[in-house]
Structures are given as structure tokens and as C-alpha cells.
Amino acid sequence: MDTTQLLKGVLDLAVLAVLREEDGYGYDILRRLRGAGLEEVGDASVYGTLRRLFQAGYLTTYVVPSEEGPHRKYYALNSAGRDQLTRSGKAWRSFASTMDGLLGDRGVAA
Amino acid sequence: MDTTQLLKGVLDLAVLAVLREEDGYGYDILRRLRGAGLEEVGDASVYGTLRRLFQAGYLTTYVVPSEEGPHRKYYALNSAGRDQLTRSGKAWRSFASTMDGLLGDRGVAA
């Protein structure tokens, strides 16, 4: 099972979705994603995605020094990010239902 | 909407699913995929995927000369291909439901 390829193009959406609930920093987001079921996400993927989303203008960021470890770079959704989350969410649902149609109503694995 | 990245890792599954119903040749599969909703699939992607799946041992192939055009290279699922279709289908459903969970039960776009 290679979740790697399935993640392509959806990790952005997953990160945006996780940030919708609450600001977060990389390491934290990584754990939230894994906790949600995406257990095979690599840390480098999350950090890279965050930088990409930030550069695309979907996130704001601020550094919070921690007294119990290294500093934490928090990321937060801005309005462009929320728009993007809505758009990507719609695209995902549409795509997913197309795939479900292709796989057959009775289910491939049934 | 960039379906390109969403397709990554799912085109294999889509092609296998289309072939489950009936043998097909590249150009035909392309039209079936587009008809099913994957309208932005490029022809090169389909031909490449078919070659990859064949090389992986999931497909058998045979050439049928056509009297109304160039020859057609048909592809058919073998038992390994059907197994793979089942596995990939399960992986897809599991992944999709994880994503749906992340997007929230009430829906992002609601």
C-alpha cells in the first residue's frame, strides 16, 4: 500500500483542514495528521507543504519561543487560506465521487 | 482546479477499474475515463499508465488490426490485475474516508 502517491495534491488540503480548527506548528500538525489517520506522512513533507502554502499566501506565521524546547513556528489560516480550503474541499469531493462512480456502486472490494 | 495532482496514484486504479468491465485499447480507455468524469486526463498519461501496468504484470495485451484505422492494442485484466484492483480499491476507500474525516463531518463547503 503506497499512500505516498495518494497523498499527492491532497496534503495541501489536509494541512489546511487541520489548521482550520486551530493554529499549529509543524511538529504539532504532523502529529495531528497522523492522529487523523494519515500515519505515513513524513515530517519533511509537512514542513515543505507549510512553506509552500505560506509562500502561496494562504498562511500567516509567527514564532513562539518555548521554554521547554526549541522555538515553534506557528502557522494560521488567513482569509485566502480559508477560500482555498473551500475550493480544494469542493474539488476533492467532486473528484472522490467521480472515483467512487468509476469503482462501481456495489464496490470493488465487496 | 488542478486535477493533475489529484490523479497521481489514482490513475492506475481508474484504468484498472475501467478494464474490469471490458477489455479496451488506449484510445478507447481514454474516452471511457473522460466519459466517467475524468475529463482532463491526457492521452499520454493513459498510454503510459497502460505500459506501466502491463510491465507490472497486471495486464495482458493483444493487437487487433482494424479495418477502419490503425491497429488497436487491447489490454485485459489478468488475475494479478484483479487482485491489484481489489487492493487499490480498498486503499482508496480507506484513504478517502480518512480525508472526509479530516474535512469534517458537516463538510467544508457546506
Next chain:
DNA sequence: TGACGGTACAACGCATTGCGCGGTAGCGTC
């Protein structure tokens, strides 16, 4: 004190894979 482990971030290069573009070729039509 210093070795270890957990937290936290980032850079580098690799592998996969979908796509655009161009090319070859058979066939019918006008």
C-alpha cells in the same frame, strides 16, 4: 559532564508520475 532521547525546523537530492509536444501511421472524404 556528557551521552542520550524527545522536540523542532530546514536543506538536499531522489523517485514517481501526469502532461505537453511532437512524431509516425492507417484510413476515409472532399
Next chain:
DNA sequence: GACGCTACCGCGCAATGCGTTGTACCGTCA
């Protein structure tokens, strides 16, 4: 005989997730 549809393929590009390595902060425990 130029065009257009069918049908297939090769080449190089771009996007993106990942493994690895490196940096650095902190507490614990020997």
C-alpha cells in the same frame, strides 16, 4: 492531395512526497 479522425509512442518537464542529514534546544540519568 490536403485534411481530419483514429491510434500509438518517446522525450523532457514539473510537481511533490520522502529519506537522510544537519542544526539546535532542552531535560534526564548515569
